[in-house]
Amino acid sequence: MVALRPLAPGDPSRIGNYQLSEVLGRGGQGSVYLGETPAGRPVAVKILNDQMVTEPAARRRFLRESEIARRVAVFCTAQVLDVGFEANRPYLVSEYIQGPSLQQLVTDEGPRAGSSLDRLAVSTLTALSAIHRAGILHRDLKPSNVIMGREGPVVIDFGIARSLEHATTGSALVGTPAYMAPELIGREPAGPGSDVFSWASTMVFASTGHTAFGGGPVPAILHAVLNAEPDMSGAPDRLRRLLSRALAKRPDDRPTIDELLAELTGHETDTHRVPGPAPARHGQATTAFLPPPQPTASPLSTPPSVPFGQPVGEIFTGHTAAITSLAIDDLEGRSVVVSADADGTLRRWDLFTGQQLGEPMRGHERARGHITSVVVTQSDRRSLIVSGDRSERVRLWDLTSGDCLEEWDQKGNVLAVGQWDGRPVLIGGRGAVVEIFDLPTGRLACRPLTIPFYRHDPGARPVVSQLAATRVDGRTVIVAGCYADHRLNRAVWTFDVATGEALHLPLNRQEGSIDLMATAQHDGQPIVVSYGRTRWMRAWAMRAWSLSTGEAFGKVEQARSVRRTIASLATVRLAGRPTVVHAAHDGTVRVLDVLTGQHIGQPIRDHERPAGHVTSMTATHIAGDPVVVVGR
Structure with a gap:
C-alpha cells in the first residue's frame, strides 16, 4: 500500500472544496494529497507547483486539457473529477485508488511475471486506448503512474504533461527521461506512438526490475534513449520482440495500440492508427466559451470536441x-x-x-x-x-x-x-x-x-x-x-x-x-x-x-x-435544440435549455477577469461546436 505521510508545515489543509489530510507523494510537478469531498468521498488531489502554470494562456490550457481528461472512460483509469485554481495554484482532483504504484510494487516485491505481467500489459494498453479516444495523449506514462488497485492496474496522471510542457520555459523537459520517447526529447510533436514507447519502457521495468536505458545522470539517460538499444535482459522471450518493436526510435516504426493488443490477446482487430488530439481552435473577440458536452438536467447528449465552459484561444485586446x-x-x-x-x-x-x-x-x-x-x-x-x-x-x-x-x-x-x-x-x-x-x-x-x-x-x-x-x-x-x-x-x-x-x-x-x-x-x-x-x-x-x-x-x-x-443574452442551437446563453453583470455566463428551463452544465466564469463586467455577447459555431463570444 502507499505509505501515507502527515501534512508538513507549508502543506495546505484545504483547497477548493476538498479537505486534505495526508501526503500521498511528491514530485517535480507538485504534490499529491489524500483529500475528502464535502460528501466524505476520498479523493486524490494533485496540487501543481504554481511556477508550472503562471501565464494566463498556460492556465487556460491546463484547464482545457484537464477538462478533456474528464471525458476518458473510467475503466483502467482513475476518473478525473475536478480541476481548478486557488491562489494561482492549479489543482486536479481524481478518484482515489487504494494500492501501491507499479514502481513501489516492483521495488518491494520484484518483477512481475506470468499471467500477472500479461494482465498488466493488456490493462495499461487498454487504458491508453481509452485516453487516446478522448482526444488526448498521456505523455508521462511510467511505473509510478500505474496504481496496482484491488480490481487491477489503473493508469493515473494522464492529460497533464502537455499543459505543463507549454507552461515551462528554457530547456526544461516535462516528463521522466527514462520513459520519454526520443521525439519528445528532441522537442518534436508527440503522437500516440510516444505513449507506445513509454508503455514499452514501463513493461521492461515491470518484467525486469530495471529501466530499458540504464540509470545515472540525466544526460546519460537521454543519450541512451536517443542512441542505444534497450536493455531487455530478464524480460520473458514472448514479450521481447514486441517490446523491441515498440521501443523503435522512429514513431512510424512502432506498432499501434490495436496491433499490440491483438498480439497480446491473440485476436485480430482493426489496425488503424489512432489519431492524435485535434489541434486547438483559437480565437475570441474578448472571451469565447464553448457550450457543454452534456446538460445537467436536459436531454442533450452530443459532446463537442472541446470541453464545456473553457476559453478558446487568447483574449483579444486593443479597444480603449x-x-x-x-x-x-x-x-x-x-x-x-x-x-x-x-x-x-x-x-x-x-x-x-x-x-x-x-x-x-x-x-x-x-x-x-x-x-x-x-x-x-x-x-x-x-x-x-x-x-x-x-x-x-x-x-x-x-x-x-x-x-x-x-x-x-x-x-x-x-x-x-x-x-x-x-x-x-x-x-x-x-x-x-x-x-x-x-x-x-x-x-x-x-x-x-x-x-x-x-x-x-x-x-x-x-x-x-x-x-x-x-x-x-x-x-x-x-x-x-x-x-x-x-x-x-x-x-x-x-x-x-x-x-x-x-x-x-x-x-x-x-x-x-x-x-x-x-x-x-x-x-x-x-x-x-x-x-x-x-x-x-x-x-x-x-x-x-x-x-x-x-x-x-x-x-x-x-x-x-x-x-x-x-x-446580455444570445441564442444558439445545441444538439438540435434552442438554447439561451445569458451573462450577468458580474461576468458569469449561464446556459439554459429553452424547452425545459433547466441549466446546462455549470455556470461559466472567467477566472482571469473575475470582476469583468459583461457588456455584450454574440454566438456562432466553429466546426459544428457552439461558441459564445463575450465583450467586457
Missing part, C-alpha cells in the same frame, strides 16, 4: 473603452468578429487566429458616437457592416476592406437587418417608430411602422428597445421589443413587413418592458426570447414565445438564474 456591441460573419470561410466600443471605434478580428484584421474603423466621434448596434449582412455577395450610434447616425462599411461606404443620419439607434422582396434591408428603431431602409442605398423601402398606444399621457408612449427580423410562414416579420410601463399593455409587437400591419398575436399582450431579445428556431417554427420587467415593473423575467402561434414556448421563465443582473 467598453465593448458595446459584437457581431460575427463568415468571410471567405473565415469567421470574423466585429466589435464596437464606447469611443466609437470598430475593430475586426479573425476568430480562429485572434489577429486583428486591418486598421481600426473610426467615424463615430466620442462626443456623439457611443456605438449602440453593430450588425453584419450580405449584399451582392459582399459582406457589409452596419453600425449605429446613440445620435441615430448609421455607417455602412465594407467588411473586407474596412472602408466606410455610406453615412446616414436619422436611421435609429436600434438596428437589425433582414430580407424583403429578395433584397437586404436595414431595420431601424427610434422612439415608437420602426423604419425599413434599402441596402446599400439607405432609401426608405416602405412606410414607417408605428407602435400603437392607447393612452393620451405622453409619458406612456412606448420606445423601441430591441429589434429582430425573422421568417414566419414564408413572410418576413419584424419583432419589436419596447421600453414601456404599466400604463401600456403591450411590450412586444410583431409586424408583417409586406403589409406594414401589426400582427395581433397573444404574444403582443406581454406586459412590462423589454431590455434584451433574441430569436431562435425549433422544428421549423421561429421563437423569440425576451428579458425585462414584468407588469407594474415589480419583477424581472425571461420569456420565450412561438411566433407561429403567439403562445408561450418552453420553460425559461422558471429558471432561477433569471434575475435583474442579466446584462
Whole structure:
C-alpha cells in the first residue's frame, strides 16, 4: 500500500472544496494529497507547483486539457473529477485508488511475471486506448503512474504533461527521461506512438526490475534513449520482440495500440492508427466559451470536441473603452468578429487566429458616437457592416476592406437587418417608430411602422428597445421589443413587413418592458426570447414565445438564474435544440435549455477577469461546436 505521510508545515489543509489530510507523494510537478469531498468521498488531489502554470494562456490550457481528461472512460483509469485554481495554484482532483504504484510494487516485491505481467500489459494498453479516444495523449506514462488497485492496474496522471510542457520555459523537459520517447526529447510533436514507447519502457521495468536505458545522470539517460538499444535482459522471450518493436526510435516504426493488443490477446482487430488530439481552435473577440458536452438536467447528449465552459484561444485586446456591441460573419470561410466600443471605434478580428484584421474603423466621434448596434449582412455577395450610434447616425462599411461606404443620419439607434422582396434591408428603431431602409442605398423601402398606444399621457408612449427580423410562414416579420410601463399593455409587437400591419398575436399582450431579445428556431417554427420587467415593473423575467402561434414556448421563465443582473443574452442551437446563453453583470455566463428551463452544465466564469463586467455577447459555431463570444 502507499505509505501515507502527515501534512508538513507549508502543506495546505484545504483547497477548493476538498479537505486534505495526508501526503500521498511528491514530485517535480507538485504534490499529491489524500483529500475528502464535502460528501466524505476520498479523493486524490494533485496540487501543481504554481511556477508550472503562471501565464494566463498556460492556465487556460491546463484547464482545457484537464477538462478533456474528464471525458476518458473510467475503466483502467482513475476518473478525473475536478480541476481548478486557488491562489494561482492549479489543482486536479481524481478518484482515489487504494494500492501501491507499479514502481513501489516492483521495488518491494520484484518483477512481475506470468499471467500477472500479461494482465498488466493488456490493462495499461487498454487504458491508453481509452485516453487516446478522448482526444488526448498521456505523455508521462511510467511505473509510478500505474496504481496496482484491488480490481487491477489503473493508469493515473494522464492529460497533464502537455499543459505543463507549454507552461515551462528554457530547456526544461516535462516528463521522466527514462520513459520519454526520443521525439519528445528532441522537442518534436508527440503522437500516440510516444505513449507506445513509454508503455514499452514501463513493461521492461515491470518484467525486469530495471529501466530499458540504464540509470545515472540525466544526460546519460537521454543519450541512451536517443542512441542505444534497450536493455531487455530478464524480460520473458514472448514479450521481447514486441517490446523491441515498440521501443523503435522512429514513431512510424512502432506498432499501434490495436496491433499490440491483438498480439497480446491473440485476436485480430482493426489496425488503424489512432489519431492524435485535434489541434486547438483559437480565437475570441474578448472571451469565447464553448457550450457543454452534456446538460445537467436536459436531454442533450452530443459532446463537442472541446470541453464545456473553457476559453478558446487568447483574449483579444486593443479597444480603449467598453465593448458595446459584437457581431460575427463568415468571410471567405473565415469567421470574423466585429466589435464596437464606447469611443466609437470598430475593430475586426479573425476568430480562429485572434489577429486583428486591418486598421481600426473610426467615424463615430466620442462626443456623439457611443456605438449602440453593430450588425453584419450580405449584399451582392459582399459582406457589409452596419453600425449605429446613440445620435441615430448609421455607417455602412465594407467588411473586407474596412472602408466606410455610406453615412446616414436619422436611421435609429436600434438596428437589425433582414430580407424583403429578395433584397437586404436595414431595420431601424427610434422612439415608437420602426423604419425599413434599402441596402446599400439607405432609401426608405416602405412606410414607417408605428407602435400603437392607447393612452393620451405622453409619458406612456412606448420606445423601441430591441429589434429582430425573422421568417414566419414564408413572410418576413419584424419583432419589436419596447421600453414601456404599466400604463401600456403591450411590450412586444410583431409586424408583417409586406403589409406594414401589426400582427395581433397573444404574444403582443406581454406586459412590462423589454431590455434584451433574441430569436431562435425549433422544428421549423421561429421563437423569440425576451428579458425585462414584468407588469407594474415589480419583477424581472425571461420569456420565450412561438411566433407561429403567439403562445408561450418552453420553460425559461422558471429558471432561477433569471434575475435583474442579466446584462446580455444570445441564442444558439445545441444538439438540435434552442438554447439561451445569458451573462450577468458580474461576468458569469449561464446556459439554459429553452424547452425545459433547466441549466446546462455549470455556470461559466472567467477566472482571469473575475470582476469583468459583461457588456455584450454574440454566438456562432466553429466546426459544428457552439461558441459564445463575450465583450467586457
